[in-house]
Amino acid sequence: MKKILSSRFFNRPTLKISQELIGKFLVRKIGKKKIEGMITEVEAYDGHRDRASHASRGETPRNSVMFGGAGVWYIYLIYGNYLMLNIVTHRKGYPAAILIRSTGVSKGPGRLTRHFKIDKSLNKKIANEKSGLWIEDRGVKIAKSKIKRTPRIGVDYAGPIWSKKHWRFVLKTK
Protein backbone atom coordinates (compact mmCIF):
# COMPACT_ATOMS: atom_id res chain seq x y z
CA MET A 1 0.00 0.00 0.00
CA LYS A 2 1.32 3.35 -1.05
CA LYS A 3 -0.51 6.62 -0.93
CA ILE A 4 0.71 10.18 -1.42
CA LEU A 5 -0.65 12.46 1.28
CA SER A 6 -2.69 15.26 -0.25
CA SER A 7 -3.68 18.70 0.94
CA ARG A 8 -6.84 17.11 2.37
CA PHE A 9 -4.68 15.18 4.84
CA PHE A 10 -2.91 18.35 5.95
CA ASN A 11 -6.02 20.50 6.18
CA ARG A 12 -6.75 19.33 9.76
CA PRO A 13 -5.60 20.17 13.30
CA THR A 14 -1.80 20.41 13.44
CA LEU A 15 -1.13 18.31 16.53
CA LYS A 16 -3.19 15.42 15.20
CA ILE A 17 -1.27 15.42 11.93
CA SER A 18 2.09 15.70 13.72
CA GLN A 19 1.45 12.43 15.48
CA GLU A 20 0.29 10.73 12.31
CA LEU A 21 3.36 11.85 10.35
CA ILE A 22 5.62 9.59 12.40
CA GLY A 23 6.15 6.48 10.26
CA LYS A 24 5.25 8.19 7.00
CA PHE A 25 7.87 8.44 4.25
CA LEU A 26 9.50 11.58 2.93
CA VAL A 27 10.31 11.15 -0.76
CA ARG A 28 12.51 13.38 -2.92
CA LYS A 29 12.76 12.80 -6.64
CA ILE A 30 15.42 14.44 -8.78
CA GLY A 31 15.36 13.21 -12.37
CA LYS A 32 15.34 9.43 -12.11
CA LYS A 33 16.91 9.39 -8.69
CA LYS A 34 14.89 8.97 -5.51
CA ILE A 35 15.92 9.84 -1.98
CA GLU A 36 13.63 8.63 0.77
CA GLY A 37 13.37 8.00 4.47
CA MET A 38 10.85 7.33 7.20
CA ILE A 39 9.91 10.32 9.30
CA THR A 40 10.95 9.81 12.91
CA GLU A 41 10.81 13.27 14.44
CA VAL A 42 8.57 16.34 13.95
CA GLU A 43 7.57 19.52 15.75
CA ALA A 44 4.26 21.42 15.59
CA TYR A 45 4.00 25.20 15.23
CA ASP A 46 0.36 26.03 15.63
CA GLY A 47 -1.43 29.35 15.34
CA HIS A 48 -0.48 33.00 15.63
CA ARG A 49 -0.56 32.82 19.45
CA ASP A 50 2.33 30.35 19.51
CA ARG A 51 5.25 32.58 20.48
CA ALA A 52 7.74 30.05 19.14
CA SER A 53 6.21 30.22 15.67
CA HIS A 54 7.31 32.63 12.99
CA ALA A 55 3.63 33.50 12.64
CA SER A 56 3.46 35.01 16.14
CA ARG A 57 4.50 38.43 14.87
CA GLY A 58 1.95 38.50 12.12
CA GLU A 59 2.24 37.85 8.44
CA THR A 60 5.53 38.78 6.71
CA PRO A 61 6.94 38.00 3.27
CA ARG A 62 8.85 35.05 4.71
CA ASN A 63 6.09 33.35 6.68
CA SER A 64 3.13 34.19 4.42
CA VAL A 65 3.04 30.62 3.17
CA MET A 66 2.08 29.47 6.68
CA PHE A 67 -1.09 31.53 6.39
CA GLY A 68 -2.06 29.88 3.11
CA GLY A 69 -3.61 26.54 2.28
CA ALA A 70 -2.36 23.20 3.65
CA GLY A 71 -0.04 20.69 2.00
CA VAL A 72 2.52 23.27 0.89
CA TRP A 73 6.23 23.37 1.78
CA TYR A 74 7.62 26.15 3.95
CA ILE A 75 11.39 26.29 3.63
CA TYR A 76 13.64 28.92 5.12
CA LEU A 77 17.29 29.53 5.98
CA ILE A 78 18.42 29.64 9.60
CA TYR A 79 21.79 30.64 11.12
CA GLY A 80 23.09 31.47 7.66
CA ASN A 81 23.72 27.80 6.93
CA TYR A 82 20.80 25.49 7.28
CA LEU A 83 17.45 25.10 5.61
CA MET A 84 14.45 23.95 7.63
CA LEU A 85 11.69 21.88 6.03
CA ASN A 86 8.10 22.45 7.13
CA ILE A 87 4.76 21.31 5.78
CA VAL A 88 1.93 23.83 6.09
CA THR A 89 -1.15 22.55 7.90
CA HIS A 90 -4.66 23.65 8.85
CA ARG A 91 -7.11 25.73 6.93
CA LYS A 92 -6.23 28.76 4.87
CA GLY A 93 -5.90 31.87 7.05
CA TYR A 94 -4.77 29.91 10.12
CA PRO A 95 -0.96 30.01 10.35
CA ALA A 96 0.43 26.59 11.21
CA ALA A 97 3.12 24.19 10.05
CA ILE A 98 5.02 21.09 11.07
CA LEU A 99 8.82 21.07 11.12
CA ILE A 100 10.18 17.77 9.85
CA ARG A 101 13.25 17.31 12.04
CA SER A 102 14.48 13.87 11.21
CA THR A 103 14.12 10.68 9.19
CA GLY A 104 15.72 7.32 9.74
CA VAL A 105 18.55 8.19 7.38
CA SER A 106 19.46 11.61 8.72
CA LYS A 107 19.78 13.19 12.14
CA GLY A 108 18.79 16.79 12.76
CA PRO A 109 16.71 19.21 10.66
CA GLY A 110 19.67 20.95 9.01
CA ARG A 111 21.23 17.63 8.02
CA LEU A 112 17.90 16.39 6.71
CA THR A 113 17.49 19.14 4.12
CA ARG A 114 21.08 18.66 3.02
CA HIS A 115 20.65 14.89 2.68
CA PHE A 116 17.44 15.27 0.65
CA LYS A 117 19.00 17.99 -1.54
CA ILE A 118 16.21 20.37 -0.64
CA ASP A 119 16.65 24.00 -1.67
CA LYS A 120 14.66 27.19 -1.45
CA SER A 121 13.14 26.71 -4.89
CA LEU A 122 10.77 24.22 -3.25
CA ASN A 123 9.43 26.88 -0.89
CA LYS A 124 5.70 27.44 -1.45
CA LYS A 125 5.50 24.40 -3.73
CA ILE A 126 2.77 21.80 -3.24
CA ALA A 127 3.87 18.48 -1.76
CA ASN A 128 3.24 16.13 -4.69
CA GLU A 129 5.08 14.25 -7.44
CA LYS A 130 5.17 17.28 -9.66
CA SER A 131 7.24 19.36 -7.24
CA GLY A 132 9.56 16.40 -6.63
CA LEU A 133 9.09 16.35 -2.87
CA TRP A 134 6.22 14.68 -1.09
CA ILE A 135 5.12 12.45 1.81
CA GLU A 136 3.80 8.91 1.41
CA ASP A 137 1.81 6.54 3.57
CA ARG A 138 3.29 3.08 3.05
CA GLY A 139 1.03 1.36 5.51
CA VAL A 140 3.53 1.34 8.36
CA LYS A 141 1.56 1.35 11.58
CA ILE A 142 3.13 3.08 14.57
CA ALA A 143 1.50 2.41 17.94
CA LYS A 144 0.81 5.51 20.00
CA SER A 145 2.93 4.02 22.79
CA LYS A 146 5.94 4.15 20.44
CA ILE A 147 5.73 7.92 20.07
CA LYS A 148 7.42 10.08 22.65
CA ARG A 149 6.32 13.68 23.28
CA THR A 150 8.80 16.30 24.48
CA PRO A 151 9.17 20.09 24.51
CA ARG A 152 10.33 21.63 21.25
CA ILE A 153 14.03 22.28 20.58
CA GLY A 154 15.72 25.69 20.48
CA VAL A 155 12.66 27.77 21.37
CA ASP A 156 13.48 28.96 24.90
CA TYR A 157 13.10 32.54 23.69
CA ALA A 158 9.35 31.93 23.38
CA GLY A 159 8.94 31.94 27.17
CA PRO A 160 7.92 29.15 29.55
CA ILE A 161 4.32 28.77 28.38
CA TRP A 162 5.16 28.03 24.78
CA SER A 163 8.62 26.50 25.04
CA LYS A 164 7.33 23.88 27.48
CA LYS A 165 4.49 22.62 25.34
CA HIS A 166 5.05 19.01 24.36
CA TRP A 167 4.74 19.62 20.65
CA ARG A 168 7.74 17.54 19.57
CA PHE A 169 6.98 13.98 18.50
CA VAL A 170 9.74 11.38 18.31
CA LEU A 171 9.67 7.71 17.38
CA LYS A 172 11.05 5.61 20.23
CA THR A 173 13.96 3.52 19.04
CA LYS A 174 13.18 0.63 21.36
Place this chain on the structure above:
DNA sequence: GGAGTGATGACA
Protein backbone atom coordinates in the same frame (compact mmCIF):
# COMPACT_ATOMS: atom_id res chain seq x y z
C1' DG B 1 31.00 25.65 25.77
C1' DG B 2 31.39 28.75 21.62
C1' DA B 3 31.96 30.23 16.66
C1' DG B 4 30.29 30.53 12.19
C1' DT B 5 26.82 32.22 8.91
C1' DG B 6 23.53 35.41 6.15
C1' DA B 7 18.55 36.25 5.35
C1' DT B 8 15.02 38.42 7.81
C1' DG B 9 12.42 41.76 10.39
C1' DA B 10 12.30 45.91 13.36
C1' DC B 11 13.31 50.44 13.60
C1' DA B 12 14.97 55.13 11.82
Place this chain on the structure above:
DNA sequence: GTCATCACTCCA
Protein backbone atom coordinates in the same frame (compact mmCIF):
# COMPACT_ATOMS: atom_id res chain seq x y z
C1' DG C 1 20.16 52.66 5.69
C1' DT C 2 21.66 50.02 10.48
C1' DC C 3 21.40 46.33 13.84
C1' DA C 4 20.08 42.22 16.60
C1' DT C 5 18.17 37.84 16.14
C1' DC C 6 17.82 32.98 14.92
C1' DA C 7 12.75 26.22 14.71
C1' DC C 8 21.36 24.61 13.78
C1' DT C 9 25.75 22.03 13.41
C1' DC C 10 30.42 21.32 14.22
C1' DC C 11 34.54 21.35 16.88
C1' DA C 12 36.68 21.89 21.34
